[in-house]
Amino acid sequence: MTEHNITEHNITEHNTRAAYDAVAPLYAELFSDALRTRPLERALLAAFAELVLTADSGPVADLGCGPGHVTAHLHALGPRTFGVDLSPEMVTLARRAHPHLRFDEGSMAALDFPDGALGGILALYSVIHTPPLELPVVFAELHRVLAPGGHLLLGFFACDDAVPLEFDHKVTPAYRWSPDSLKDLLRQAGFAEVARLLREPYDGERFQQAHLLVRKLS
Template sequence: MCSMAPSAAATIRAVSESFLLRDTRAAYDSVASLYAELFRDVLEILPLERALLAAFAELVRAHDAGPVADIGCGPGHVTAHLHALGPVTFGIDLSPEMVALARQEHPDLRFDEGSMTALDLDTGSLGGILAFFSTIHLPPRELPAVFAEFGRVLAPGGHLLLGFLAGDDPQPQAADHKVALAYRWPPDRLAELLRQAGFAEIGRMLREPHEDERFRHGYLLMHKPQES
């Protein structure tokens, strides 16, 4: 059997990625209003997440290297919470409907349409990146490139707080997400991918699912080391 030419393989992969982005965008557009209603006040019942966000905000403020981008911000409820803690924070989301709702709900904050696979941001322009369960829909092969993109836009000494669905298997496994196909990741494997992208780990947290949740929630707090 002859192997596929590299250019043909790259074209097929690019088409596959474009369909993935299109499908994920359409899925979240279709549930945007319901999603915003369900999650508007969710942080009120998540004390551990509030504590993590407060610690993240403190680290970002102490370094003072630039604003925070909430990548995959949805309707903007976490963006607004983090902004209220002190760091200048803006949101980016793939879904136009989500961005429209975020702008309507939080007219004093900035929200942009965009994809984490190719951020329309200058290199080293951010002091922090918040990615709360926004990378879970990416096929595992795509995460290294996205983490490299995070590293590109983050200033040296900047911080990343990543939320993900946690699994026990040694490799990522597909999860039955209610909106779009998602993946559960073993924390060690995800942390290793971030280290390969140039990040250093500060800490991590695993939380058991609440009554209305199906999967454990994991969080990795990372930073981009200062250039020597």
């Protein structure tokens, strides 16, 4: 990443952090119980948990954990799970709601973990605000901290276009991706697709929702 790109990345992170800090209490109120009405997502999380437990190669980091509701759900399924979020306000809310779990501030582009330290990574709608040119840097960092054979579950807003589409996310500008385009970027970073979920929007949602489950090759 060039010095110019580093500056652009820092500005993007600053704006994203400030935007989520500003809406953290409302976000927690709206979404902390969201999994209750999303059976497909719960099923995918259960499969992810089983894969991580079978491999037994380290804890799971829920990156972009927000108020910690998914972190707590996954932890209850068995894997040792902790959360990381860019927003200090989100981390504060997560610690308050789930005091038995660990939550840290951090950036997905520069994680404070040794190489291969994690058995799994959960990143649900966590890269949607990352500008497309910066996403390979994030995926390279996720590859670095994941153990060989470890799994990454990525959630995002879907589109059919080969190029990412920017849209007016309610918090801060975000991008929609085609699953195949993200799969190609992940493959270039050293991941192989295991499964994918693409579902139509529920009431109140604007776009198709997608999940890619991938495995680190080496």
